[in-house]
Amino acid sequence: MASTTLTLNSILILRILTLLFCAASIVLTVTNKYEIQGEKAKFTDIIAFRYVLASGAIGSLYALIQIPFAFYHAYTQKRWIRDGYLPEFDFYGDKVVSMLLASGVGVGFGASFELKRTVDALFDLILFLGIPDFDVEGGRSKTKKFFDRGIFSTGMLLGAFTWMLAFTLLFTSMARRK
Numbered sequence: 001m002a003s004t005t006l007t008l009n010s011i012l013i014l015r016i017l018t019l020l021f022c023a024a025s026i027v028l029t030v031t032n033k034y035e036i037q038g039e040k041a042k043f044t045d046i047i048a049f050r051y052v053l054a055s056g057a058i059g060s061l062y063a064l065i066q067i068p069f070a071f072y073h074a075y076t077q078k079r080w081i082r083d084g085y086l087p088e089f090d091f092y093g094d095k096v097v098s099m100l101l102a103s104g105v106g107v108g109f110g111a112s113f114e115l116k117r118t119v120d121a122l123f124d125l126i127l128f129l130g131i132p133d134f135d136v137e138g139g140r141s142k143t144k145k146f147f148d149r150g151i152f153s154t155g156m157l158l159g160a161f162t163w164m165l166a167f168t169l170l171f172t173s174m175a176r177r178k
Helices: 002-030 045-076 085-129 136-177
Strands: 034-035 039-042
Touching: 002 045, 002 136, 034 136, 045 085, 045 136, 085 136
Parallel strands: none
Antiparallel strands: 034 039
């Protein structure tokens, strides 16, 4: 009984952590923008960052839906909906959403690292060609911060995936004991 209580409380805490990490990823992604010589860029200009945002939003929405059920289950030791469908929804829903978060992590890291490297090479080319009236170091610094923020945002999504994976494994072990 004590181990079940501990497991249910752990699942609740991990769901809350998942929500917090998804929300942090959303905030970091939405506020990611820069301006170079009058030209503005923001996260919506890169499709991969939009995917990271969508993954974080779906993860947040799923966590928001699941937290009241997890709280009730941890508090009463009973399911809110007792017909057997909620455990199956939790089981499969957790797996689908965790895979969505994992794909968002892959897309976010892949695009951020590759674009950061490519844009840095572009600035090297501009410097080599000696194009006048272009602040190469200022542009390089701003784009580096832009992509670093994308990497950090994706890191938050990775944290959300890790927490979700942890309680998915806890839930699976709990379901096997029954």
